[in-house]
Amino acid sequence: MRGWRWLVIVPYFLLATLPLCWLFLTSLKTQEAAISSTASLIPTTDENIAPGGLKFSATGDAYRKLATPHTGKAHAFFHYLFNSVIIGLLSALASVVLGTGCAYGFSRFRIAGTRDWLFFIFSTRFLPPLAVVVPVLMMYRLFDLPNTHLGLILLYTAFNLSLAVWLMKGFIDEIPRAYEEAALVDGYSPFQAFYKIILPHSATGMAVTAVFCLISAWNEYGFALALNNAEAVTVPVYFAGLQGNIQGIPWPQIAAGVLIFVVPIAVFTVLVRKHLLRGVTFGTIKQ
Amino acid sequence: MVSPHRATHKRETPMPFLELQNLQKTYPDGTRAVRGIDLAVDEGEFIVLLGPSGCGKTTTLRMIAGLEDPTDGQIVLGNRNVTHLPPSQRDVGFVFQFYALYPHMTAKKNIAFPLENIGTSPSDIDATIDRVARALGIEALLDQYPRQLSGGDQQRVSLARAMVRTPDVYLMDEPLGTLDAEHRLELRAFIRRQQLALSTTAIYVTHDQEEAMSLADRMVVMEGGKIKQTGSPPEIYNHPADLFVANFVGSPGMNLIDGQIVQHEDGLAFTRLGANVHIPIHLRVAPPRAILGIRPEFIRPANRGVPGKVVLGEYLGSHAYVHVDTPLGELVMHAPDRFAIGESIHLRLDEGRVCLFDPDTGMALARSAGMKDVKLYGRSISQN
Amino acid sequence: MHVKDGVLKYGFVGPALIFLIAFNIFPLLYNIYLSFTDAELSGGLARFVGGRNYGVIFDDTRYGVALCTTGLFVVLAVAVELVLGFGLALALRGPFWGKSVVTTILLVPMMLSPAVMGLYWNFILNGHYGVVNQALAVLGLFQPQWLTDPDLKLLSILMIDIWMWTPFMMLIALAGLNAIPPHLYEAAALDRASNWTVFRRVTLPLCSPLLFLAVLLRTTDALKQFDLVMAVTGPNDRTTQTLSALLYQVMFRGYKIGLGSAYSLVILLLVIVLANVFIRYIASIQAKQGRDVA
Numbered sequence: 001m002r003g004w005r006w007l008v009i010v011p012y013f014l015l016a017t018l019p020l021c022w023l024f025l026t027s028l029k030t031q032e033a034a035i036s037s038t039a040s041l042i043p044t045t046d047e048n049i050a051p052g053g054l055k056f057s058a059t060g061d062a063y064r065k066l067a068t069p070h071t072g073k074a075h076a077f078f079h080y081l082f083n084s085v086i087i088g089l090l091s092a093l094a095s096v097v098l099g100t101g102c103a104y105g106f107s108r109f110r111i112a113g114t115r116d117w118l119f120f121i122f123s124t125r126f127l128p129p130l131a132v133v134v135p136v137l138m139m140y141r142l143f144d145l146p147n148t149h150l151g152l153i154l155l156y157t158a159f160n161l162s163l164a165v166w167l168m169k170g171f172i173d174e175i176p177r178a179y180e181e182a183a184l185v186d187g188y189s190p191f192q193a194f195y196k197i198i199l200p201h202s203a204t205g206m207a208v209t210a211v212f213c214l215i216s217a218w219n220e221y222g223f224a225l226a227l228n229n230a231e232a233v234t235v236p237v238y239f240a241g242l243q244g245n246i247q248g249i250p251w252p253q254i255a256a257g258v259l260i261f262v263v264p265i266a267v268f269t270v271l272v273r274k275h276l277l278r279g280v281t282f283g284t285i286k287q
Numbered sequence: 288m289v290s291p292h293r294a295t296h297k298r299e300t301p302m303p304f305l306e307l308q309n310l311q312k313t314y315p316d317g318t319r320a321v322r323g324i325d326l327a328v329d330e331g332e333f334i335v336l337l338g339p340s341g342c343g344k345t346t347t348l349r350m351i352a353g354l355e356d357p358t359d360g361q362i363v364l365g366n367r368n369v370t371h372l373p374p375s376q377r378d379v380g381f382v383f384q385f386y387a388l389y390p391h392m393t394a395k396k397n398i399a400f401p402l403e404n405i406g407t408s409p410s411d412i413d414a415t416i417d418r419v420a421r422a423l424g425i426e427a428l429l430d431q432y433p434r435q436l437s438g439g440d441q442q443r444v445s446l447a448r449a450m451v452r453t454p455d456v457y458l459m460d461e462p463l464g465t466l467d468a469e470h471r472l473e474l475r476a477f478i479r480r481q482q483l484a485l486s487t488t489a490i491y492v493t494h495d496q497e498e499a500m501s502l503a504d505r506m507v508v509m510e511g512g513k514i515k516q517t518g519s520p521p522e523i524y525n526h527p528a529d530l531f532v533a534n535f536v537g538s539p540g541m542n543l544i545d546g547q548i549v550q551h552e553d554g555l556a557f558t559r560l561g562a563n564v565h566i567p568i569h570l571r572v573a574p575p576r577a578i579l580g581i582r583p584e585f586i587r588p589a590n591r592g593v594p595g596k597v598v599l600g601e602y603l604g605s606h607a608y609v610h611v612d613t614p615l616g617e618l619v620m621h622a623p624d625r626f627a628i629g630e631s632i633h634l635r636l637d638e639g640r641v642c643l644f645d646p647d648t649g650m651a652l653a654r655s656a657g658m659k660d661v662k663l664y665g666r667s668i669s670q671n
Numbered sequence: 672m673h674v675k676d677g678v679l680k681y682g683f684v685g686p687a688l689i690f691l692i693a694f695n696i697f698p699l700l701y702n703i704y705l706s707f708t709d710a711e712l713s714g715g716l717a718r719f720v721g722g723r724n725y726g727v728i729f730d731d732t733r734y735g736v737a738l739c740t741t742g743l744f745v746v747l748a749v750a751v752e753l754v755l756g757f758g759l760a761l762a763l764r765g766p767f768w769g770k771s772v773v774t775t776i777l778l779v780p781m782m783l784s785p786a787v788m789g790l791y792w793n794f795i796l797n798g799h800y801g802v803v804n805q806a807l808a809v810l811g812l813f814q815p816q817w818l819t820d821p822d823l824k825l826l827s828i829l830m831i832d833i834w835m836w837t838p839f840m841m842l843i844a845l846a847g848l849n850a851i852p853p854h855l856y857e858a859a860a861l862d863r864a865s866n867w868t869v870f871r872r873v874t875l876p877l878c879s880p881l882l883f884l885a886v887l888l889r890t891t892d893a894l895k896q897f898d899l900v901m902a903v904t905g906p907n908d909r910t911t912q913t914l915s916a917l918l919y920q921v922m923f924r925g926y927k928i929g930l931g932s933a934y935s936l937v938i939l940l941l942v943i944v945l946a947n948v949f950i951r952y953i954a955s956i957q958a959k960q961g962r963d964v965a
Contacts, residue, residue, distance in 0.1 A: 008762035009773065012755070016777055016834065019795055022802055026794070035800040098687040105683030110315065117688065119950050124695045126946040128895045130918045131935035134705065134712075134928050135698035141714075158694030161687055178387035181354050184374040185381040186401035186452070190679055200391050219784035221898045222915070226923060236786040240902060243790060251794050258791050262783050269782045273775045277846050280781075280839060281884065284953055285846055 026255035028058040034251040062252035066260070070242065070250065074230075077257045080238040084218055084261075087149055087234060091156035092213040096206050098157065099164025100172075104198060106165075107172040108180070118169070122282065125162040129222035137227060149232045155223050160213040163282060167212065170283030171205025172198065211268045212279040218265065235261050302366065303327035304488055305351070305456060310360035312346050312512075320346040322512035323360070331486040333479070337499040338509035339535065344492045345460055347509075351490065352458050353377050365455055380449035382459040386441040388433040394444045395429040401452045419447045422481065439470030446478070450485075457482070457489040463498065475501060496536045500524065508532050524582075526642065530649040533580050533642060539608060541580040542618045545646060548573045557643070562614030564593050567638055571653045580642040583608060584621040589635035593618075597626045699939075705932035712926040724933035734934070736909065737917040744825065744913060745893045748832045749886055755833065756840025757882065763841070764848045774845070781838045785831075789902025792831045793818060818903065821910045828899050828911055836893075840885050847881035848874070887949045894942060914938045 026034050028043050033056045040056035047057050066077040102121075106114050136155060137146060145151035175198060183193040221236040228237060239257065242249055269276070277285055305328040312321040321343040328334050336344040349355040351362060353374035362370045369377050388397050395416060402412045420426045423443045433441055442462055449457060459478070463471045479502050482489045493499050499506050500520040508515045508523060508531075516528035527533035527541070534540040546559040548568065556565035557579045566579065595613035602625050609620045611634060620634060643652040706724055710717035728734050763774055780788070795801050796817035804814040817827045851874065859869045897915035900906065906916040906924065918938065922931030 005762040005767070008758060012759055012837075013773065013777065016780060016838075019792070019834070020779070022795065023791060034794075035797075037800050037805070039800075039802050039805045098690060101683045102687035105680050109680035109683070111680055111684060115954075117684070119954070121687075121691060122950060122953070123946055124691055126891055126942055126949075127695060127699075128897075128915055128918075128935070128938060128942060130897070130915055130922070131702065131939050131942075132695060132698035134922060134932060134935075135701035136694065138701065139697070155694065158690055161691055165687060176385065176387065178383045178385060179389060181352075181374070182381065182383060182387040182389075182448070183400070184354065185352050185377075185379055185458075186448070187375045187378075187404055189375055190373070192404065194683075197389060201389075215782055219782075219786070221784065221786035221901070222919075225901075226919075236784050236898075239787050239790050243793070243902070249794075254791065254794070258787055261787060265782050265784075266779050269779050270775055273771075273778070276778060277842055280842065281888065282953075284884070285843070285881065 023255050023259055027062050027252055027259050028060070029056055029252050030059060030061065031250060031252060033057075034255075062250075062256040063260075065250070065253050066257055070253070073238075073241075077235075077238070077253070077260075080233055080235050081257075081260065083149065083232055084234045087152045087156065087232065088214045088217045090149075091153045091160065091217045092210045094153065094157040095160040095164040095213040096168075096210045099161055099209065100168045100199075100202065100206060102161075102165045103168035103172050104194060107169050108177070118166075121162045121165050123162075124158075125282075129159070129220075130226070133223060133226045140227070146227050147229065147231045151227055152224060152232050152234070155227065156213075156217040156220065159220070159223070160216055163216065163279075164209050164213055166282040166284075167209045167278060168202065168205055168283075170278060170286060171202050171209075174286075175201045208272050208275040208279065211272050215265055215268060302363075304330035304332075304365060305490075306361075306363040307347070307351070308361040308363070310347065310350060310362065311358045312343070312350060312355060313358045319512055321350070321357075324509075324512075324514055326507060326514065326517070328488060328490070330488055333482055333489045333491065333502060333504045334507060335499040335503035335505075336490065336492045336507045336509060337494070337496060337536070338515075339494055342509040343512040344494075344509050348458050348460055348490060348492045351456070352379050352381050354381075378452075378455045380452060380454040380457045382442075382445055382449045382457070382462040384461040384464050386433070386438075386445045388441055388445055388448075390433050393430050393432055394425065394436065394447075397433070397444055398429075398447045398451055401448060405452075415451050416447075419450050422450075423447050423477070437470075438466050439474060442466060442470075442474060446474075446481075450481070453485070453487070455488065457487055457491075459489065459491045461493050462491075464493070464495075471498075478502065497538065500536070508535065510535075525640070526651065527580070528651055530578065530580075530644050533644070537582060539583060539619055541582050541642070542586070543644075544579045544581075544615050544618075546577065546579060546615070548575060548577050557641075559615050564614050566636055566641065568641065568643060570643060573652070574645060576646050577652060578644040578646050580644060581618075581636055581640060582621075583619045585637035585640035586618060586620040586634050587637075588620070588622060588626075589633050592633040592635040594631065594633055597628055597630045597632060600625050600628065702932045702935060705929055706936055708929045710928040710932075712922065712928050717929065720929065724930045725937075727930055728933055728937060733909075733912070733917055734937075737912050737914050740825065740911065741894060741896065741913045744829065744832075744896060745890055748829055748836070748893050749889050751829075751833050752837045752840045752889060753882065753886060755837045756842075756885075757844045757878075759837070759841040760844035760848055763845060778838045778842060780835045781842075783835065785835060785898035786902055788835065789828075789831055789899040792827075792834075793903060796827055824904050824908065824911045828896075828903050831899055831903070832893070832896070836889060839889065840882075843881050843885035844878065847878035850881075851877045884952065887945075887952060891942065891945055891949060894945065914941075 025041065025043065029040075033040060040054055042055045043058035044055050045058065046055070049055050049057050069076045105111065106118060111117070140146045140151050145154070179197050179201065180193040183197050184190065188196065219236065220234075221240070224234045224237045225240070228234075235257070239254065242254065272279065307324050307326040310321060310324040311319075313319045324343075324347055326334075336347060338344045346355060350357050351364075353369070353372060357370055360370070361368060364377065388394075389400070392400065398416050398419065399412050402415065407415070416429070417426075420429060423446060425440065425443050425447060428436060428440055428444065433444070436444065446462070462478070463474055466474065475498060491502060500523075503520055505517060506520055506523050507517050510531050516523055516532050523532060523536055527536060530543065533543065544559065546557055548555055548570075549558055549565070550556075551558070551565040551567070555568050555570060555573055557568050557577060558565045593613050593615060595611040595618070597609055598612050598617065599610035601608040607622050607625050609622045609626050611618050611620055611632065613634065618634065626632065644650065645652055705717070707719055707721060708717035709720050759777070763770065796803055798804060798814070798816040798819060801817070803817070807814045815823050817823050855873050855877075856869065859873055864872070895915055896913045897919065900911050900913050900916045901919075904911045906912065906920040912920070915938075918931055918934050921927050921934055
């Protein structure tokens with residue numbers, strides 16, 4: 001009875017994954033092969049293949065070229081990748097630290113207007129980045145923060161904080177209160193109960209939250225574009241900047257760069273697959 | 288394990304060791320969980336708070352531990368007003384219903400946890416854990432994680448964690464509630480033996496009346512955030528203060544019969560309209576109507592007495608509960624053996640064991656010592 | 672927990688709240704101020720101009736067009752993603768060999784960066800050497816100019832969005848399907864209900880709360896559509912200019928911050944209305960789950 005499922009899954013699976021496979025193939029090609037009007041599909045190690053066939057000779061040139069700056073750019077791809085890594089990691093860390101504390105507070109203490117606060121936090125995620133970016137830019141100018149890593153880190157931390165608070169609250173709500181209460185009657189202070197009991201227990205939750213914050217910062221484009229044109233340019237902004245002349249775009253290098261850029265995300269997706277649902281629904285649905 | 292200091296301290300002060308004065312708890316949503324509790328507990332006493340769910344027994348226990356802040360009233364523990372102190376400054380041991388063992392620590396680490404922050408040296412910690420583990424028979428389990436342990440073993444470890452510190456008072460919140468029958472009986476006996484050996488004060492919360500009676504020096508029956516009755520298990524069982532206690536304590540509960548009090552032969556008797564059955568009673572003041580209560584074991588089959596017909600038998604091996612339809616209503620009798628359904632029998636009610644309750648207030652009616660001075664609401668009834 | 676934790680609890684929640692207020696409430700208020708001035712991106716003194724910026728918006732046909740483009744985009748994207756995602760979820764339900772691998776791989780596109788993937792799709796959809804058109808040529812089909820034909824640009828952006836976000840719908844729909852207790856299906860089978868009846872009377876109603884949640888989440892997200900537009904056509908293409916793209920054009924290409932702020936507030940109003948629906952819905956779900964704070 002269930003045979004029909006493959007009629008749906010197989011075509012969609014192909015449509016969904018072929019672009020990613022094509023990405024990989026392109027990264028192995030030369031520029032001429034990449035923009036040839038007859039697509040070649042099969043990589044070979046043979047270096048003397050006539051153009052126009054199904055086979056092409058695979059090369060690692062695209063990956064090598066990522067280490068040298070592209071025409072008109074100040075830095076090589078890896079410089080921008082490094083920016084993305086630093087900004088992503090530090091802002092994820094900050095979001096998780098602030099978010100965990102906040103989630104713990106709202107989960108365990110009686111705080112006036114808890115509901116309203118939580119929904120305020122939630123609603124910050126709905127603001128279109130461009131609706132708040134200009135005042136932030138003005139504010140940053142006062143502190144010399146535009147074009148800096150710190151500026152983007154702070155902005156991403158704020159942007160991801162709502163996600164972090166809601167996800168962490170979901171995780172902390174699941175830890176029985178009796179654990180902390182046991183610590184309290186055993187003579188520990190509330191803060192000791194937090195870091196001796198709650199922190200170790202929410203380690204998984206914190207890791208999952210960090211991954212989601214990291215991915216969201218990693219992929220972000222609007223803020224990064226508006227706040228930066230020099231020092232702290234991230235990969236999405238760098239790639240978008242190569243687009244001026246479509247004919248002149250070095251597709252194999254872009255494919256190689258995109259691949260390097262998305263592989264960590266794919267790996268993280270696999271790692272947190274059990275928590276994906278929570279992650280994309282702000283912890284409102286738990287599997 | 289009573290410290291010498293505390294023993295002296297007890298001699299000097301005749302005050303109770305733990306005292307709750309008009310203790311109240313109203314939650315922010317308006318729920319009045321505890322509506323004024325007064326209770327004095329002596330050192331070394333084993334107190335059981337008994338009541339149905341929602342009666343406020345657990346809230347009371349949590350207020351003693353400091354896990355809930357009382358809305359009103361006072362808690363005095365060992366001469367110290369601890370009403371608003373945080374739990375860490377009270378020196379209580381708490382055993383949770385769901386064990387509350389830290390999953391990321393081994394049994395040993397769990398037990399050591401309360402000792403680690405009070406500066407106990409590692410060798411002392413090990414010695415203490417050894418001693419407690421031996422007492423509880425969990426030496427072999429110390430290196431296991433909670434998820435590797437059965438429910439009964441987890442609760443043993445959690446008892447051990449509460450015991451390592453020799454606190455002023457043990458607080459236990461239905462610690463056996465989630466265990467299977469076999470472990471429950473075993474641990475129940477263990478808890479009592481341990482408490483007797485250490486003569487530490489203990490307060491134990493349960494909704495299981497059998498558990499309460501088997502453990503308690505004194506039982507406190509609660510309902511609706513108030514204490515209904517305090518007393519030793521036999522007092523509570525034999526002389527329930529009101530209909531609620533009569534019904535809640537004992538399984539099956541008391542037989543309760545709604546009827547009239549009339550003058551019969553030499554004195555007062557309880558009867559039911561239309562029933563040609565009179566049960567002599569002894570009351571100081573008798574209302575015209577009353578509810579008569581009698582436990583199943585004080586009814587027995589006899590050659591003469593209340594006539595009835597067997598409608599149902601519940602055979603339990605050592606005895607049977609037999610439901611008998613009588614002119615007084617359906618009565619449950621504790622019988623040594625089974626009866627055939629439909630069989631006509633006679634029942635004898637042990638008059639000395641009869642309880643009487645006011646049908647309006649539900650409160651027990653005071654018995655008269657003798658047969659004199661009996662009044663039927665203002666109307667003096669002559670003895671003859 | 673004990674109530675005497677006064678300072679501690681504010682120590683926990685305070686830093687995050689201060690941060691959020693600094694980065695959200697302050698910019699909003701400042702935006703409101705700016706919307707009544709003629710501030711420019713390059714700096715310099717801003718003059719108070721009253722409601723003039725708002726007047727400009729309503730005279731500006733670009734705003735109406737962008738509103739329609741955004742609306743069309745949101746409705747089409749969300750509808751197609753919902754139908755596809757739910758269909759996939761139905762196909763993926765129940766155990767089969769390789770299920771978790773297939774499901775996980777299908778989920779990957781939604782985790783990727785729209786800006787970067789949008790750029791890469793330019794390559795795939797290219798009219799001359801794009802692999803899509805080459806495939807169509809092999810099949811002997813018409814080869815549209817996906818990226819340059821004014822009638823097709825929005826469709827191309829839609830396709831990329833659908834490629835990225837159908838897995839999102841699928842993920843939530845799967846959760847909804849998995850949450851339906853099997854005994855309901857057993858009961859329906861005993862009642863001799865047809866497959867279609869079971870789907871209509873059991874599956875769909877029990878899934879719909881989660882599907883609604885998914886639609887709301889996607890809608891609020893699609894409303895902000897910016898990255899793909901920038902990657903495929905740039906911010907100033909009349910056929911694909913969404914509200915966010917228009918905002919970017921006005922503020923960062925036209926340097927009109929005062930006017931841009933007015934635009935952003937008008938857009939914000941729209942988002943707030945939707946977010947409100949959403950938040951109410953979340954609140955009702957949470958009330959049902961009964962896990963409240965107190």
